[in-house]
Amino acid sequence: MLSKKRITQLASTGLAGAATAALVAACGGGAPAASSSKSAGASPAPSILAGANCSSSATHLTFWAWVPGMSRAVTEFNATHKNICVTLEDPGAGSGEYVPLDNALKAGSGAPDVAEVEFDLLPSYEIQHQLVNLVPYGANKFKSDFASWAWSQVSQGSGVYAMPSDFGPMGFYYDQATLAKYNITPPTTWAQFAQDAAKLHSQNPKAYLIDFAANDAQWLMDMMAQAGAWPFEYHGGSNLTINWTGPAQQKFASFWQPLISSHEVATVTDLSTQENTDLDSGLIAASIYSAWAPSYFAPNVKQSMGQWRAAPLPQWTAGASVGADWGGSTYPVFSQSKHPAQAAEFSEWLCATDQSWNIVKTPPSSLFPTYLPTLQSTAFKSQTYPISGSSQPNQVFSAGALTIPQTPWPPFMTQLLNQGGTTFGAVMTGKQTLAQAFATFQQQEVSYAKAQGFNVTT
């Protein structure tokens, strides 16, 4: 959902998102989870949000998550499962949670039974054998309840290492008034997109069709996945393929580089104050955003309220329908847990019941479901948002949810996002072309993976 992907990225770079987070928080309202900033070193004491009033004989579980409003689901679970008592703690978004979690896992005690972990980070915990295989606890019976991309993300071999919760199918999210002003309709192919970007920028040299935030390596890789240029192959164990310089990657780079060089796309940090302001004021007309856009972006909107619409992602091949995902979370059980059966029961309830989804799909949680019964329900698809007027953006995002290509993340995503921030940052300042940065990054990632003991194929 919302901030999670961004928070991880900023936090993991060590160049923390304090500013963004503080701003979002300051902008008030139902601002997303970003409100818990994690400026380096100072993590606030975890706030305990639910878990009081349990019977004394109940099995006690600790649960860490930063999704706002999650306490409502925990309270509901505790009320309906008298033999289990879940205590929710919010240690802070992204690294606010991951850093203490990693420390507790290293120390051998102090980890929660269940915690929120984003999709891309799941393999990083799997490789350290920190997660409980949920198959013995009946996880497989839920397989058909989930979008296939999400289920494959939590699976490795015959094991299932987490329950998937929300995700972020991507789309072309645009301000219809701004596009109309420049006489542009949402492009259906990337070729059309490139023409539209040039057309818009030529009419107003201060305005851009979208922002290409290359320094957000997660977003960049999600875009590459849609282009069939996913740069990794990894399925557990010590074998890893890294390929940032193959023909598909070069094709991707050579599509975007002319747009960057001629300044036909903006190059500012995504989800930043500046991007939000430019989107709101019409200087950036659209965004390759995700399903959590309507809830995440909304608090930043002043002038363009009601004008935002969702369209499917532009396609590399006309007539195709290939989607992509940006962000999302899972709920694994940690092997430190003394009560894995009860922890699994909680995670399964949280991610795979109508009871839970009826709560967490609503604000302030506003989770976008991987859980098909909710994802495909008419009520969910036809939901409207003040930012989008009478339109129904979930129609687009729900359809896109079923066409996401596989993204086998390497098991060291915090390193990747950290290095990506620096290496691809050079693309935004014009110091390197995207192709050059891909070559640099290839060498950096291969060298890191080898130092970590992987058998690397390029």
Added chain:
Amino acid sequence: MLREGGRAAVSETALRQPTAAVAQPRVWRGPGRRSVYARRRGRSGLAFVTPFMILFTLFMIVPLVYAVYESLYTTKLIGGTRFSGFANYSTVLQSGPFWGGVIRVVIFGGIQIPVMLAIAFFFATIFDLGVAKWGRFFRAVYFVPFAVPIVVSALMWGFLFDPAYGPFNRLMNSIGFHNFNWLSSGLMVPSIIIIAIWEWTGYTTVIMYTALKSVPRDLVEAAILDDTPLWRIILRIKLPMVRPAIILLIFINTIGAMQLFVEPNILNNYQAGVITNTWTPVINIYSTAISNGEYQLGAAMAVVLAIIIIAISVASLAFRNRRRSFS
């Protein structure tokens, strides 16, 4: 009228603790045995320092030793933890980005500290002369930035320097510098210098002012009777007398500069692609240890940085003592 009033503030000696000639109570020691008083004093002294030493050991010495110990190992995702001797140190010493970061903070400190000291001395002198109306009010006002948390001031300056919406860029545009960007690669260090000067000048002024106040009045009066011009009194009498305070400030600020972290970290949110993950040594340590999960390599970097800082400290103390022995 050189002084505002007769109030002597904190004594200058308080600022130069290690070598300050604070008068020690004389204790007669009999041949071959310590007096009862001395022994009692030794015991109570021990009692006073014990709580500090326990905390100091637990939270400084133990972690330091642990960091050194850790730095001799290497943990791999595949293969676990192995003793690797000085391999991490060899990596750090050969790392171009690490030394690039060290050079950057040295340049930063080399400009920021002298400029800040000059400004602070100027203000401290004005306050000391008592020529400024509302002196106490302005001393308080100048001190305010020091009370603002660094994260908050970095955020605030981030808005001021913001490439798209910051008033400072608009100002430069309006006077003809088009596409001026305070946070571009070339100007990031100067911009952070401005922020650091803003943050620390008030604090530095207060310390200098206190030191100036403790310059013996009769010395200044004698100079006045000799018809010494004011500027000579300031530069030839007062400035040398507050040298210990200045050396202490250089010392503290150098250590601070070497550990630059928060300001670039926050400004990274306003300008993509300038602050790299190795921009300063501490950013490098943080990103290596926390983001890359290479805790032991990060520990080795931290040890190397500590040695650099200790070397600078020892050099500055040696310099200070040498100057003292000549005077």
